[in-house]
Amino acid sequence: MALASKIISVLVLSLFCCLDMLCVNATSYREMLVMGQSVGNSDTLVSKGGNYELGFFTRNRENSIKYYYVGIWFKKVANDKIVWVANRDYEPQTSSAFLTIHDDGNIVIIDGGMIRYVTGAPSNNNRISTYATLLDTGNLVLVNKSNQVILWQSFDNPTDTLLPGMTLGHDTYTGRTWSLRSWKRTDDPSTGPFTLRYDSGFGYLSDSNGSNVVWINDDSDVPIQEIFNQVDFKLKPSYGLNYATLTINSNSRFILEASGDLKYQAWSEEYRQWIFLQFYQCVTNNSCGHFSVCTPKAVDACQCLYGFEKYDSDSWSKGDRSAGCVRINKLSCNTNNNKDEFHPLNISVKSLPHHVHRQVDKLSQCNDICFTNCSCVLYAYDISNGNCMLWNDQVPTLKNTSTEYAYNNINNYNLKFFLRVAGPDRPSTNSNAIGRQGNGKRNLLIIVILISFLLFLLLLCLFVYRTRKQSGEGMSMKVNKDSDIADNKSIKVRRKEVKLPLFSFASVSAATNNFSDANKLGEGGFGPVYKASSKGILLNGDEVAVKRLSRRSGQGWEELRNEALLIAKLQHNNLVRLLGCCIERDEKMLIYEFMPNKSLDCFLFDAIKRRMLDWGTRVRIIEGIAQGLLYLHQYSRFRIIHRDLKASNILLDTNMNPKISDFGMARIFGENELQANTNRIVGTYGYMSPEYAMEGLFSVKSDVFSFGVLLLEIISGKKNTGFYQTSSFNLLGYAWDLWNNDSGMELIDSELDDISNKHLVPRYVNIGLLCVQQSPEDRPTMSDVVSMIGNDTASLPIPKPPAFQNVRGIEYSRLSKSIEGNISLNGITDSLIEAR
Template sequence: MSVLLLLLYCFCLEFVSATDTIAFFQPIKDSDYIISNGSSFKLGFFSPVNSTNRYLGIWYNKKSVLPAQWVANRDKPLKDSSGVLTISEDGNLVLLNGRKEILWSSNVTNSVVNSSAQLLDSGNLVLRENTTGTIVWESFQNPSDTLLQTMKFSTNVRTGEKVQFKSWKSHSDPSIGGFSCGIQPQSLPQIFIWKEGSPHWRSGPWNTRIFIGTPETDTVFHDGFSLVEDQDGTYSFSCSYVTDSLFHYVLTTEGDIVERYWDYEKEDWGIVWNAVQSECDVYGTCGEFGSCNSQSSPICSCLPGFEPKNAEEWSSGNWTSGCVRRTPLQCERVNSTGGEAGKMDGFLKLKMMKVPDLTDSSPAHEDNCRQQCLENCSCIAYAYDIGTGCMSWTRSLIDTQKFSSGGVDLYIRVAYSELDTERNVIKIVRITVIIGTVFTSICIFILWRWMAKHKARRNEANGIVLFNGEAHKQFSSENMLGDNLNQVKVQELPLFDFEKLASATNNFHQSNKLGQGGFGPVYRGKLIDGQEIAVKRLSQTSGQGLEEFMNEVVVISKLQHRNLVKLLGCCVEGEERMLVYEYMPNKSLDAFLFDPHKNELLDWTKRFNIVEGIGRGLLYLHRDSRLRIIHRDLKASNILLDKELNPKISDFGTARIFRGNEDQADTRRVVGTYGYMSPEYAIEGRFSEKSDVFSFGVLLLETASGRRITFYDEEQSLTLLGLAWKLWNADDIVALIDPMIYEKCFEMEMLRCIHVGLLCVQEFAKDRPTTSVVVSMLKSEIVDLPRPKKPAYTERHMDLDTKSCQSNQNICSVNNVTITMVQGR
């Protein structure tokens, strides 16, 4: 007997520590709760806002300002706090009231004697058979109104089984409302919202990557959606958004799907997307054969070849009656009257459309899709998408919408006479546009000439201020600019008023400060038109900032490339010197690459796109721009990332313009960052295209390994280059790859990237490839890569570097700090 008591005591003790589990002998009362193992979700009793009813639900544990994401007794609320959640004798999870009546049950039909329930960190409540660990029921298969990560909703076309989401009746009543959301398989699966069983919104067909009826999801949720068909005929949909783990979708009481995400900066929930953004998103707003465009007024119009069915209703804004065909099709006339065949029907093209509902699909090639529809008299429209294949319609065209971007081209079948009418309209429009364009161009030219003369007079005065006095005297023929000041006309760079920039940055308030460099501070600002900018303000006490300011104006004022940061203009008033750039919301590459909390957001695909973009930008500087430019300070902190993580090379304060016949130059003033500087430049002051190639090679190794160039082995004093060389010789270069991004399917691409990096950091400049060859290697245009030779700086000899720096009286750095700023702008 004592042994049994001891075992029972141990079992109870184990349960007490398992705060995420409900056992047979330990029910959950109204005041109790359980929390998932990772503390993400909480299960317990709650009352909605403005309600005294009690419900059993699951919600975010630490961010619980939202309603519950799952509710058990939706239609049977508790009127008091007597509720108890327990495991019944047949192994089901049941919710009882004070009179022991069952208000809700997991309803597992096969009796499970030994079971327990566990709240997982995904928010899923699962009921397990303890002996085998088999899950016999889960809340993810019985959702309320919310779709969490890894949760699925599905439809089985054979059995008719459905897992759907159903809205709350109101914000204070979680009982089942009038809206439901699920998959409509048909020939091409779509997501639908139904209102009392009738279509209210649809996503458009799934093309294996996105729903083509929701074009905004192509960028926001790229690779986040997944819709698959199992062998048993079940279509399942799920979503995982890699850039933020805290998000979910909610079917609102108004019949909208809202995507919420946790904003870590604001410490609050925000909305990044919603399905019903305008009246055009409501199913069938314009009726049959009507098309909706939220950007036009009125929003509804008939498709080409059609006219309103009820003109009076249509003109009053009631479009539900839709449209009818104006001229019968040729094949319809032949079939109905037996008359002679006239001229063949044709198709009118509508661009960027949400295709109609009730589509039929076929595997026909794009070239055959048109002919296939033309040969079928019942076919009244067709479209082609590379993911869905050939789509055609034989029934009424309903829920068609015009997009401002995205969508697919829709071809409407019309009679030949409609084609002639359309051609005449096009001719009239074209003639009108041409005449209007010519007249407008003449007016703009006259206005431009007047403004140019006025601007030239103003810029001439500012140009004198910019290049006069002491600033101009400081530039000798040897320094960064030399005789290159005449190679560009700085006067063409837009000038900003000091007052406008002061207003944009809130008088250069400290809260808007992005960073600080040798030139001075950099501020974030917003112009009156809403454009965000970064303002680099030259400090009056700066010993070197004026020179870099002058250099950057000259170098970048004429450069235009997608992978170079854009200089919007400058300000020269009195003692003030400022440069105005486009603002980069994601700051710099090093802010992601070397941050243990952010580096996982850069998977290998994103990293490779970044290094490929840097390579393209560098190739433009070296070979394709009108000025041959050597950057001289290429490093991770000088690679800025826009909102889509596209790279842009920044900070041209230390750059040098080469003349057409120059390949190499010498300087007594070495600027840059040790580790990124090539040995011939750091020690002897010689720089060339191969200097930037060396820096790019270091960037490649940092990107692939996730380690800074300053990383070294304590015992053997190895730099990152030394470590890479050591692993290369040991035939274990895979060990250098950042484990956060390693994927077997990308291994060859990762190894090629490291191989190219080692070729770029070879000690002697003559051994390194040119920038154009590097870009070809990365793109696998050059298949066979040569074996690299020993890199520079394989061991840490900082004393040598420091002596070189002191002896030449160079301006340099032995760490990551240079005259350039280290934060993204």
């Protein structure tokens, strides 16, 4: 019935969500508490913007006694997490208790004749006039009425939740410490066993009032460094301050669970719910109790080992798993009918709990040792060194570092685990069950009924929500050829939603050190590009590139929308990843993965740096670009024409692998659409196909032409435009002349000394010339190109003369004056990101 209980809980939560959407609350709330006023059991304070609410809440604990607490919670969700508790260790048991401001100016809770101070000890010598107010950040502040100085704030006294603007750390000058302290249980907000603190550059999680440090953030077995990469570290040793302040996003929060696990959540205005960005589970020793396995990446991290069940299901659901799991059936060891067996556990464990060591020669010996010892309940055999590890009587939580927990196949790691199970609990050949399965058909019928009701309820909520939804935060985009239609709700492509993370301007500004010149990577027609510092607060602290639209840019919302829509749906190793965007105030920004080696042109056309591009690297770059284009043309959800492929739009990662970038000029083609026409010519001369530059016609063959130009540039290390030889006006003509004279090898970059597979150089020149032929019909497709590159023994067609072979660079410039559009003549497109 545990599963049925969970489903009932989901139903109740869904019902609250529906009621929240259906009801419009027009009540007027107060945000301030002044002397002479009080907040009783049925009263609340609400922040000015309606984000947070303060009031009494109740919890039933031992003997069903109801306890009353004063807390702060996020108001936009019914029954949301309590983010701060005023009286977690002294709780009234009567509904007559109330919160007020005492004569001495402090906030107190009065329960009959008992006065409990919230803001500090009483002071007979400091009778000042004060008032309390709840801010939209969730911070309760006590203010001196005469001079408006903040005397106390809840942010200085956190409980188990870290909100934006709150602090973790220590002030050695005043002795003040800011730390998180878990609840005792999910239904008991009193002080729990786990403390999260930050000191001297490290994050610590400790239990038992700090006597046992569970981990610190340089422990390789714990991903806590990711958490502290989310915050903005501020170190002020001269003032004795050493602290970290959470500034990532105005609607994010960290929660230290009663189990010691950590949650990182962000509020989605679109879905009206908290979304898990990260959930750090299994971070404590014996996280799930004895005879359990904890899988950090699983939705339900804690599971009992096979043949075991939860000792107390109710406690587990409330976050207290210390009692662990117990056997369903007793072992039959030392009996005449011993049917105990050992079954493999397919888990990967990084750190092992305490065990007994034995040195053996083979797995069977380890099995025999454990089988003949009735107290031995689990053994592991290390194939690499013949080490036999035995666990007697109890097995603490095994932390499974793989992505799932299976039961019947021996894992592929060096360490093989075998669990002793009782005869009645032996798993079947195809069993993946965990513990006892329930009461069969009766439970199944209940579950089916509950699921049916849940689906009906959710459909009803969806219907009401969609009919009532008028506006929302975020951004909405629809792509329909060259359509300029856009709204402000969500990103959509052909009515399919694109989930793209939105970042606040404050978080992006902090990550780029307020867009400082030191973080600036370059600037193109779109605007400047910045690198987020290594201590930035975006996306787990990974370095990112922020592309910021300049107010002077010739581009704008259309190009940004187009790029966001297209690249957000594309997944390929040779395409740059879009990680999010910022649409706030007048700011429009895109956030990309950071490419440490910048763009290909930085190496290819630099007299010194191009020596770093050896022949093998150049071939790998050519192959990667070809694979990326093939994906765009043939294997992505939509057929996409890039329209601005060139060296400066090829980014290079740490290993010099290419990634195609800058999709601001890209276009989506229909399934049966082969060619399109436009009056708005965009791109870069030298890479444009003749039919596009002259007539505005573009197709997949336009990208093939650009690829051919790029291939010849990579081989030669020379730009196509501004190329002058005695008899050739550009690189295409020069390559054609060499090809006709059987001198294709002479096109190779002079900086390349040692070239393996020299016979392939003319082949690559041949492929390049096939791609830049005058007529689109004569050019190969990218599928053909990839096949030519991959099969170096197949014969190649003879190319026809390339386009523009007799066009000199200055004539190119004159040609441009007769065509309007976003065109770059010097190799820098309007949509260029110089580096990331």
